[in-house]
Amino acid sequence: MKEKIRFNFRRLYASYPRSAVVATSYDGERKTAMSLVWHTPLSFDPPIYSISVAPKRFSHDVILRALTFAVHFFPYERAELVERIGSVSGRDVDKFEEFPLPHLMSPLENPIIEGAYLVLDCEYLDHRLIGDHTLIWGEIKRVYYDPDFVEMAEDGGMDLKVVRPTLYMGRGKYATVDLSSVKKLRD
Numbered sequence: 001m002k003e004k005i006r007f008n009f010r011r012l013y014a015s016y017p018r019s020a021v022v023a024t025s026y027d028g029e030r031k032t033a034m035s036l037v038w039h040t041p042l043s044f045d046p047p048i049y050s051i052s053v054a055p056k057r058f059s060h061d062v063i064l065r066a067l068t069f070a071v072h073f074f075p076y077e078r079a080e081l082v083e084r085i086g087s088v089s090g091r092d093v094d095k096f097e098e099f100p101l102p103h104l105m106s107p108l109e110n111p112i113i114e115g116a117y118l119v120l121d122c123e124y125l126d127h128r129l130i131g132d133h134t135l136i137w138g139e140i141k142r143v144y145y146d147p148d149f150v151e152m153a154e155d156g157g158m159d160l161k162v163v164r165p166t167l168y169m170g171r172g173k174y175a176t177v178d179l180s181s182v183k184k185l186r187d
């Protein structure tokens, strides 16, 4: 192994692919949508999900005013949409009007965009500035899912049926899972 102390973390795409999602929110005035690869679950019970948002994003202040956000998982076939949502700012374009983004509003008043196979509808719990990003976390109050792609078990668990997740490789490159590579190592 070689060692390197000076490296560009912004371009450390060797640590990718990462799943790319879209977060939405609505503060009563503007709806917002941004793409994210920095997102992660934090707790099973209660179910807590987090997103890491740069303060300069239009979505940052909208989410912190709204105190709610929804996290969308789109299939690989919608990667172009994820790229587009993550390439322009709501400061310049109303993505919901211009693209457009057909959606319904959740009881938390989060836009739920059509075409996602899974959406986590989250209520804000807290946030913390970590370096140049703000980690925002919230409790998942409900999920929306597409039964064509997601299988719901009796115990409320959910599995992917056929969907190909959207993975981001950096530098505008997207990939998905090669289903022939899946190994089941446990019953």
Ligand SMILES: Cc1cc2nc3c(=O)[nH]c(=O)nc-3n(C[C@H](O)[C@H](O)[C@H](O)COP(=O)(O)O)c2cc1C
Binding pocket: 020, 032, 033, 034, 035, 036, 037, 038, 039, 052, 053, 054, 056, 057, 058, 059, 060, 082, 083, 085, 086, 087, 088, 089, 090, 091, 168
């Ligand atoms: C695939 C992809 C992943 C991204 N991941 C993040 C991320 O994790 N955090 C972040 O702050 N911005 C991320 N961005 C950038 C924002 O999505 C982008 O700046 C977007 O235009 C912000 O929109 P807004 O200004 O309307 O909020 C990502 C962009 C793309 C295309």
